[in-house]
Amino acid sequence: MPxxxxxxxxxxxxxxxxxVGLTVMEGARDNGIPGIEADCGGACACSTCHVYVDPEWVGKLPEKDAMEEDMLDFAYEPDPERxxxxxxLKVTEELDGLKVQMPEKQI
Known part of the structure; x- marks a missing residue:
C-alpha cells in the first residue's frame, strides 16, 4: 500500500x-489529517483540498486538467508549479512516497 x-x-x-484507488484527499480525510477540508467531497468544486507537492514529485504526477487549473485560482496562495x-490525485503504486504540504489555510 502506498x-x-x-x-x-x-x-x-x-x-x-x-x-490504491482512493484519492490523496480521501487518504487525508480517512486518516483525520488536519489541513485538508475537502468541503465539496472530492467533486473538484472547491479548493479546500489544496496542497503544495514536494518539488521532487512535481514532474511525476499526471498533468492538471482545465477544471483543476480553474479551481486552483480560488486556492490560498497557489504556486503555479507545486x-x-x-x-x-488518484493513488497508485507509483505514488508511494509522495509528500504534500498543506498551505497556511484553506479558503
Missing part, C-alpha cells in the same frame, strides 16, 4: 498508508 506523507503548515508530518488539488 505511503503518503502529509505535512501540516507548522511542519508536523503524518505518514499514512493510502489504498499547487494541486488532492481530490484530483
Amino acid at each position: 505511503k503518503i506523507t502529509y505535512v501540516e503548515h507548522g511542519g508536523k508530518e503524518h505518514v499514512v498508508d493510502v489504498p 499547487s494541486r488539488l488532492t481530490c484530483q
Whole structure:
C-alpha cells in the first residue's frame, strides 16, 4: 500500500498508508489529517483540498486538467508549479512516497 506523507503548515508530518484507488484527499480525510477540508467531497468544486507537492514529485504526477487549473485560482496562495488539488490525485503504486504540504489555510 502506498505511503503518503502529509505535512501540516507548522511542519508536523503524518505518514499514512493510502489504498490504491482512493484519492490523496480521501487518504487525508480517512486518516483525520488536519489541513485538508475537502468541503465539496472530492467533486473538484472547491479548493479546500489544496496542497503544495514536494518539488521532487512535481514532474511525476499526471498533468492538471482545465477544471483543476480553474479551481486552483480560488486556492490560498497557489504556486503555479507545486499547487494541486488532492481530490484530483488518484493513488497508485507509483505514488508511494509522495509528500504534500498543506498551505497556511484553506479558503
